[in-house]
Amino acid sequence: MNVSPEHIELLWRYINAMLVTLGVSLLAAFIGMAIGFLLNVLRICYPRQLSIPYRLLVWLIRGTPYFSQLMIVYFGLPVIGLTLSATQATVASLALYSSVYFAEIFRSGWNSIAPGHLEAAQAFGINRWQSLRHIEMPQALIFALPLLGNQTVLVIKESAVASVITLPELTMTTGEIVSATYDYVGPYALLILCYWLLAQTIALAVRGCATLLTSPQRTL
């Protein structure tokens, strides 16, 4: 097969679209992770006041499709005077959507810590805050790490929905190429490959983090 200028242009479009997908998803995942972590720390610190609002939020966001949430953020918020660009709306809605999943991941991480580890901290005069910071958080993170990576991959795949509000990410770009060339197999095969590559990158990054987190240099 000869490599024509059209091919190079096509490749270039895929690379650009991949960067849009990756950028939007990673930004949303990081914001979502931060919100989820915060939600969880608040939930631990104020169990009586916050456990019901927390459950309500999780129930509401997890129980509705991401598509509808994106629609409300992109088309609904302008009604109250808040107009977001397609990129902003995607990042905001994806961050919100993923935050409750991330919060639940952190929650399960915290629940996985054996009560004896906290008792040992208590018995040795380590206070509540130090225990949270030095005993619980590192353990919860190590436990949660693979799940965080998994959820990030899900965010990347969910970002395809943003094609309906014309965000020039992978799925939207592929759709355009398909409608211009009437070739379905080639572009969609490439699309699959692109998403797969992104997922592999995340998996590699997670493995790297895991090695870092458990390296002996991190001894207290």
Next chain:
Amino acid sequence: MTLPILQLRAVGKSYGTVRVLKGVDLDVKRGEIVSLIGPSGSGKTTLLRCINFLEAYDEGEVWIKGQLLGYHSKGRTPQDRDSEAVIAEVRRPVSMVFQQFNLWPHMTVLGNVAAPLVLAKKINKTEAHRLAGLALERVGLAAKVDAYPAQLSGGQQQRVGIARALAIEPEVMLLDEPTSALDPELVEEVLSVIRELAHEGMTMVMVTHEMSFAAKISDHVVFMEAGRIVEAGPPARLFGKSATPRIQQFLKPWLDRSLSI
């Protein structure tokens, strides 16, 4: 006469309507080794956990070096409790070795032993690591400082637990069935470390099912049942010819076994 380092006066504890400790009196003098024995569910472990307020007792008094542990008034409701910081200060001379070791799995052996020094005693990291290294040397684990708990055998993990309890330079050590989670081969290495501490004059209160060990090492043996002390005294009396039928009955299988071997 010097003040006992630990004084328990009519200590009681209830979970809901179940009263698991029913007024326990006990004095532990400096340098003494006290073993708590008795059937499962008799309240031995709960009593031990009340001595450092991991369990909040709700009757009586626990005094550590003349300071009342856990409460600032006559009442025993949660409102009468001292703050965490005050409790931590009073229990400072006391350290604990757990049945399930309770090492922190994300820290190395050295990190586990140094953590209480850095976090609770505010010793700088370099000095804490030096002290932790010394404690690990005493339990024969100087070579394992960089290992993680999961890479060690049960016996080694428990020795790390003992080193962690030693490093804070306690005046009393509480040991909660330190060998119960270990297979017979590993029990001896942990017992020999405890024996060594005993020879060095460490004050210890130990819950144990190792009768021969308790008989040899203890100054006092306390037999508990149903939340009460049934009999307390020197090992020769309890293990030899106790007048209490219940103790004879409890010890019979052990005596039979040691005679038949």
